[in-house]
Amino acid sequence: MFNFEKYDTIIFDFDGVIIDSMPIRESGFRNIFSKFDESAVEELVKYHNLNGGLSRFHKIRYFYEQILNMDIDDNMVKSYAEDFTTMMREELSNPQYLIEEIVEFIRRNKDIKSLHIASGSEHEELNYLCKKLGIDNCFKSIDGSPTHKNYIVKKIIELNGYDKSKTVIIGDSINDYDAAIFNGIDFIGYNNVDLKNLPGAYYLDTFA
Known part of the structure; x- marks a missing residue:
């Protein structure tokens, strides 16, 4: 089992990670x-x-x-x-699209670690959906486009003074990996086998 203990901060993508959209x-x-x-x-x-x-x-x-x-x-x-x-x-806004194993992981860790969302989804829509789905209170911040993900992640780290060595992004696209590289933090690929074997990255088949 992958050990998340080294991370104090986890930044999640939304589409394809938290919701099967x-x-x-x-x-x-x-x-x-x-x-x-x-x-x-x-x-x-x-x-x-x-x-x-x-x-x-x-x-x-x-x-x-x-x-x-x-x-x-x-x-x-x-x-x-x-x-x-x-x-x-x-x-x-239908909860049937939530990825259950990730939502369970988030709920288990919301009071232990600092959790954030950095997504390519439009910012207002993203916050609307998280509220409708009842997961908005699990995250310290929820940010989306049009700001590029590289800079959303950069802002999260700088505003909160996070230690980059204890911060990780979980994503399902190469753009999430790029945001991790851009900001000098770890990356965990999920829900996209094309992300396996990326240099310096981890990959998880399941969070169950």
Whole structure:
């Protein structure tokens, strides 16, 4: 069994770690871009799955600029993101999507360690979902996009004066690993076998 005793602070990703949201978010992108060519949308879904830690704002812009080769302004990005948020609030507030073994781990450790969420999910939506799901009181802070995850984690460490050697990120995407490397802290991969064998990282198949 992996030993968490060395860590005083644990920073969690949200999607794919605390909640099994990836299929719901895939559906969200297909819905907001339903008028576009299906193959282009599927290319975005593939990009989304490979980059779970990136924000919807980035992915919406990526869809237009890199896949469609079209311009998109900030107002259009915001409009698409708001439509996406509305769908996610309705769907993901259902506790059936919570990953039970992680939630149990969080509840066991919330009074022992400093727990935080750093997510690519939109900040207000993220806090709404955590409150609706009854897990918001388990965390010292809950932060999401549009701030990049690298800087969310940096802020968590600096504001609280955490010892980096006793701080770890648990994530399911390469972006979580990158945030750990950027901030000089440990990384534990979970729920994504592609993260196994990353240099300097750990991987857990289960928290049960």
